[in-house]
Amino acid sequence: VTSFASNDYLGLSIHPEVRAAAHDALDRWGAGAGSSRLIVGDRPIHADLEDDIAAWRDTEAALVFPTGFQTNLGVLTTFATEARIVSDELNHASIIDGARLAKAEVAVYRHGDLEHADRLVSGGPGRVVVVSDTVFSMDGDVADVTGLAEMCARAQALLVLDDAHAVFGEGGLVAGDAACLRVGTLSKTLGSQGGYVAGPRSWMELLINRARSFIFTTGLSPAAAAAARAALSVCRSSEGDRRRARLRRHIDTVRPGHGTPIIPVVLGDEAAAVDAADRLLRHGILVPAIRPPTVPAGTSRLRVSLSAAHSEADVKRLVEALELLG
Numbered sequence: 001v002t003s004f005a006s007n008d009y010l011g012l013s014i015h016p017e018v019r020a021a022a023h024d025a026l027d028r029w030g031a032g033a034g035s036s037r038l039i040v041g042d043r044p045i046h047a048d049l050e051d052d053i054a055a056w057r058d059t060e061a062a063l064v065f066p067t068g069f070q071t072n073l074g075v076l077t078t079f080a081t082e083a084r085i086v087s088d089e090l091n092h093a094s095i096i097d098g099a100r101l102a103k104a105e106v107a108v109y110r111h112g113d114l115e116h117a118d119r120l121v122s123g124g125p126g127r128v129v130v131v132s133d134t135v136f137s138m139d140g141d142v143a144d145v146t147g148l149a150e151m152c153a154r155a156q157a158l159l160v161l162d163d164a165h166a167v168f169g170e171g172g173l174v175a176g177d178a179a180c181l182r183v184g185t186l187s188k189t190l191g192s193q194g195g196y197v198a199g200p201r202s203w204m205e206l207l208i209n210r211a212r213s214f215i216f217t218t219g220l221s222p223a224a225a226a227a228a229r230a231a232l233s234v235c236r237s238s239e240g241d242r243r244r245a246r247l248r249r250h251i252d253t254v255r256p257g258h259g260t261p262i263i264p265v266v267l268g269d270e271a272a273a274v275d276a277a278d279r280l281l282r283h284g285i286l287v288p289a290i291r292p293p294t295v296p297a298g299t300s301r302l303r304v305s306l307s308a309a310h311s312e313a314d315v316k317r318l319v320e321a322l323e324l325l326g
């Protein structure tokens with residue numbers, strides 16, 4: 001079967017240079033980091049990767065964690081304790097859990113509704129942290145990053161953006177006065193494993209000293225770090241541009257004008273979604289049904305995700321199979 005379910009949007013997990021970098025790191029440093037980064041789990045590849053991420057995100061510094069999930073936990077428990085977190089209702093589970101762990105007051109705004117968010121931001125004393133996915137993982141829509149940044153600058157709130165599913169640089173870089181942290185993952189567009197946060201150097205130093213999900217966990221494996229670094233280099237090259245252009249063509253074939261490679265086909269009922277997934281599978285197309293609690297009840301769906309690794313023929317077969325669903 002052909003999978004249309006992974007988050008390997010640029011197909012970099014199988015790129016020859018990415019694999020070779022992982023092999024070299026494995027031969028040089030062994031399978032695991034051996035301990036937390038602060039004990040003896042640090043390798044030069046971690047700092048090299050962090051420097052490259054900071055250059056890519058145009059920030060002073062960056063810090064990598066073993067997963068994106070842990071990155072959100074670390075960022076929110078460090079920067080949002082005793083703050084009010086203003087959070088989009090469709091934010092990822094790792095943001096929800098980070099907010100819980102931070103023991104913050106959490107105010108949830110209706111999905112993408114910045115007027116609602118603005119009311120919550122101004123609704124009381126104390127520090128405010130606004131947090132949003134840039135690309136929403138189950139809907140494939142994009143947050144209004146400029147609007148969020150302007151709101152945060154006005155209210156002197158910290159903006160935390162989770163770029164986990166960004167592949168085309170959605171949202172861009174935040175210009176102007178907003179204090180901003182960019183969280184992301186190495187496990188989707190970069191095809192490896194791990195998470196990162198990018199921002200001012202002193203904030204990274206605070207995380208190194210405070211974030212329990214960084215301090216009390218084994219460092220990212222050197223092979224995963226090396227793979228992510230090689231993938232980032234491809235991503236920022238003309239080959240990366242070609243891969244994004246190819247992915248854009250695939251998206252336009254399936255849903256013209258849609259902004260991201262995540263294409264939801266909402267069917268409502270859980271049974272209908274499972275039935276549709278079964279029918280696609282009989283045509284050799286793997287698109288698992290997404291049901292509650294991943295999405296709200298009554299919005300069960302097929303979550304189609306496209307990759308530059310798909311061929312034109314693969315995408316054509318997908319479109320034909322989707323048409324047969326009626």
Ligand SMILES: Cc1ncc(COP(=O)(O)O)c(C=O)c1O
Nearest residue numbers: 067068069092137164185187194
């Ligand atoms: C928006 C968002 N943030 C964070 C994560 C967690 O990333 P990771 O898989 O690297 O733990 C995910 C992954 O599912 C995600 O969709």
